[in-house]
Amino acid sequence: MNRLIRFGLMFGNLYHVTSPALVERYNRALEHLTGKRTALTDFYIDISGFSPEVGDDLGDPLYLNQGGVNRQFILLSTDQKRAPLLDAKFSTSRTILRRFIEDNEAALFALTARDAVAGELVNSVYDVSTPQRLFDIRAITVDADTTAGTVRNAEALAGKIDTFLQDEDAWFDDVLIAEMIGLAAQTGDVTRNPVKLKKMRFEQGNFWTAHFGGLYVFQKVEHPAVIASADASALGTLPLEHVFETRQRNQIARFLELNGLVEPIVAARGIDSAAILRQKMDFILVDAVTTAGVDLSGTTRADMRRLARDHAAHLPEEFHALASLVNWAENGGAWPRIASDHPAYFYTLRAADHADADLVNMLLAELTSKDVRQLFICHKQMFYATYARWPDAKKEYVAQYLAAEYQADKVGTRDALFGHDAPMEEPPASTTRTKPQTMDDLVARVGPWGAVRR
Incomplete structure (x- = not known):
């Protein structure tokens, strides 16, 4: 550390x-x-x-x-x-x-x-000795x-001043006047400086808690649910019907889609989606090669491409799926169907524009923990816990990257990753189009990556 x-x-x-x-x-x-x-x-x-x-x-x-x-x-x-x-x-x-x-x-x-x-x-x-007590926290x-x-005394002094001004006999109330003088010595003139x-x-409403191994409580959405980082069976009976574990990817994907909580990165307006996906690929590559003992000291962009070629056969499914998505976005390649049970699925999403965007991005960070930048920004406690278990080469690379790229412009990075432009006016619908031509058409027709598996 x-x-x-x-x-x-x-x-x-x-x-x-x-x-x-x-x-x-x-x-x-x-x-x-x-x-x-x-x-x-x-x-x-x-x-x-x-x-x-x-x-x-x-x-x-x-x-x-x-x-x-x-x-x-x-x-x-x-x-x-x-x-x-x-x-x-x-x-x-x-x-x-x-x-x-x-x-x-x-x-x-x-x-x-x-x-x-x-x-x-x-x-x-x-x-909060039991998980059920969490739902008693209303406000x-x-x-x-x-x-x-000082604040309590100022409120008391203000009340006594009101009494003094409204009561005709207050001028003769020595006790009231003495109390006002005593309080004013502590608070100053509350009439001029309240x-x-x-x-x-x-x-x-909706929140995350570190209790019970980590819980995401979505109780103020159309289809409520609790998502547990640990064993959900140990929670007992909760007031919400649906309780999922983070390993239940299909159910979580369905929950997020039903409540409109996420959007595909490639469909988001005002961001460089291909650059974001490429960076996620780099982090997945770093995780794979450092586990294999590769030293990343002084690596350049060309070095990262070489490492991807040299280790292509050993890179995880997430890397190859994101590469296909980047190829579609930049070069018009084949549209990759990434189902909800695919390891890359949650890497392709970010929170939609709503009040709980930070909470949803926090959940997505846990589901995509190889994306160390999002993990650091959105879920620092999990970042620190996983960092301690990394190989030294990965620790050094990630620390240097975050210090150079994120610390230099925190606001700009957050806006680039999670910001939302004002919605644009939709063009009139065409009556002659017979097949989807754009990302928006695909999303409207089949959802982000096709029907979410139940």
Whole structure:
């Protein structure tokens, strides 16, 4: 893992806590939430304020996430919004934290100038000892305040000010006036500088969770299902009728198609589909040749073509199927029929344009784990777990590739792979065409690659 850290591919963009004032604020918040303090004077934190170094110091890697639910957080700066969320137990957690910071940025900037903001992502479930409890999580609310209770005191002061202005006898209420003066000493002038955090509530719709070996829960689609990375039989009876394992490729393909969650890469507008497929082929090639002990140091594009020729007989089905698809897209070759049980099937898809695109791309990354770029972007926890088992030659190649190609332009790469152009106006349908001529015609007629097998 040191190679990934050196290239900025692991623990990147964390917020560095170095000053004694920030360390003390962090400790106040930590004690407020957990009753513990750290002796460290220099450490890094993620968007939630979690620090692997502090976790090691306390001997508790879940010190802000006991039980894996109701994640607590510590904010020292609004700059934390750019940090990742380490060891996430739910795919929705980082999005919620970022939205909370961005929607309250001005107030949080003022609050964190003097104190840490501590809080919790609250739901009605306090443990997920059984898979069934996951379905009791209906919504997440954000509860936050400074360690000194500035927001709570500001709300109390605002209420007392209203009473003072509305009650004719308030001028003679010495107790009320004394309370207002005491609160104002802590909060400042809330009439000119309101200290208020928005009450935020997030519906827990479709999500991924690390619990129970990894589950993708699609409960807010027309045809709901749970997709399990591990043994589905161990989950017991769930509220959703359909429960699949990631090895049940035909059923997952059918589920994705029925709900309109994916589209063929070659049919997506505004992207270089052939270039994307060629890169996937390169990653599949790298996996094959490094397993065979080939050193990839200093390889060029010409070297990769040579390796593909030299090892053609030993390359997996995914490589050859994608090569046929590229040949169709670029040279008008024969249309390859890639059925849902083919190893290359999910490599040819990406999430369609909908609210759960990130979740679907995460699922596709797990189903196409040889595409290390998508795995790194969409499912970092699985990337780190599989990286540890790779040959050293593959580790070096992938780390150098991601550092050079992805880190240099993260936004551009994500847009090129997963972005969606505005839909174009469809031309009038022809009444004389007798056979499909374009990718759109093929998709309209038979689905992405022909009928999905049940």
